[in-house]
Amino acid sequence: MRKVTSLFAAAALTVGGIHFAAGIKDAAAQDYKDEYGVSTVVPEPFPWGIAAETWADLVAERTDGRINLRVHPGAELVQGNQTREFTALRRGSIDMAVGSTINWSPQIKELNLFSLPFLMPDYEAIDALTQGEVGEDLFNILEENGVVPLAWAENGFRELTNSQHEVRTPEDLEGLKIRVVGSPLFNDIFTTLGANPTQMSWADAQPALTSGAVDGQENPLTIYTNLNMHELGQDYVTLWGYVADPLIFAVNPDVWNSFTEEDQKIVREAAVEAGQVGIDAARDGLVPPDTSLIEEIEAEGVEVTRLSEEERQAFVEATRPVYDEWAQEIGEDLVRKAEEAIENR
Template sequence: MSMFKGVLGALVAAAVALPGLTTAATAADYKDEYKVSTVLGSPFPWGIAAEEWVKLVDERTDGRISMKVYPGTQLVQGDQTKEFTAMRQGIIDMAVGSTINWSPQVKELNLFSLPFLMPDYAALDALTQGPVGEDIFAAIEKQGVVPLAWAENGFREVTNSQKPITSPDDMAGLKMRVVGSPLFNDTFTALGANPTQMSWADAKPALTTGAVDGQENPLIIYKLAKMDTIGQDHITLWHYMADPLIFAINKRVWESFSPEDQEIVRQAAVDAGKIGIKAARAGLTEDDQSLIEEIRSLGTEVTELTPEQRQAFVDATRGVYDDWAQKIGPELVKKAEESIANR
């Protein structure tokens, strides 16, 4: 009997000493499929980033970790603002999610929605790739979700069916669809518009019927959703806020992975995020305006604000900015402003 115990102990010790064996044992407990939630699927940059993540993880784990994208936030019945909570609770395993949609649960994410904080891509990069990004990831992790990497939905521009918008006065009385965030409601109210909060699934029908006059979204969404066909004839490029995306995973799922697989999943997210960002910025950079020109060719009137015109919008929303800076956290907002100034 003592000899049997000795042999058994040696076998257990050998198994513990061999990483390959422990990884295999852990992998045997992995789910057959991990659900990845997104609002938009391919060919939107959002979906491109999510699908690339799934592909890279599958390739780099030889299929041990199998993920599937569920676009349209179908895992939460289309309610974008419930996605983060569902991931925290384990209803959703993973997500590539919007900072806007997750901001009701993580107040620090409202930083990116502060009106006219970020004037350009360099400013956006200064936040996501610097100490501000690190602070925001720490805030997310405190909520029971593990953030892994950044992607991008893009700068949000304003469109409408009524007239060109060149000043806050032009916003007066316009019925505007906005996402379900109090900060968006406050911003558009300050500009004199009548904001109506609704999901993206409800937005297109409302625009089609004229129930709302306009909306705000990145230009790539305008193009791919063919918004020129539903009366959105006027676009103003005002870069009033940007919507970074975050690759994240439920904490319990994350801790179920071996350290080796955690690194694979994280690096795959970083690599997929770079591809998603490139797709989100295509045709919208200083040296490539092809997307803007393509939209103009559809007959859409595209207005580019002068610095003086843009400043009028900045001034009109300054009260909202200051109020929300207190809610988000003055120290984080100050750090963001300094990061942008030093970009």
């Protein structure tokens, strides 16, 4: 605080009224909470947790301790029910969150955009959406629905794993029991591909995979490696990048409005920087020429299948009816804008 106070004092020598403004800022800061809860799903060393913890560290440092964020992984602030997170944030039960677009899609249908099967062929396509007009449109929608979005991070492309056999064609999925997240769009995708999708929490999924009650699952490879899924019998990995899961830094409006403009700027800029740290972590070892994370998985004896363009296209065509149906639900104008942004990336 000494440094900040001295800066305001210096400003008061040259500009009338600044010292008084500083007094207002100090008074406002006295009304700040001792600690602000940040909801997230997974902790460090997952990229998601890295992004959240980096945000907390940067904010504490740059506000000289005026604003202290405490990260609560495991969606513990909503008793582990990830899909309730957005509602809790909007109502003020949660101060802040680094949330999944998948988990928030039940309340914000437009966020299903990122779960349209095979919309995004590569990381540049994700960036074309989140860092362009589509991302701005989605942030406007979030604001209209009662939260203040600040920045993007990333959980990564979701890849397919199973314990039974290599999956190289849509027919290879026939009859496989696949654990999916709690979104009807994911149910539709895997049902269309002939699999048997099963929605369950991750706490239930781990023993189900171990016992063979469930054959496979879909998650980013950073989740696969950090949880040692090869030890759960997930011996086959298919790199198909069928959907991605961008993350959003957001704040409850009442909390946001309680901050001074100076602190709002600090919190927002810290979120942007932390988001980039999380994105880099989510892509580390997965973007050619550095594919070291994939090589680590193969070193465990796991069979990793890399689809050719023709093989991937077979999945694209098989899931096209789901894509078209959900494009109408999401909003055809938004989907069209996303397609054009990706084509022009």
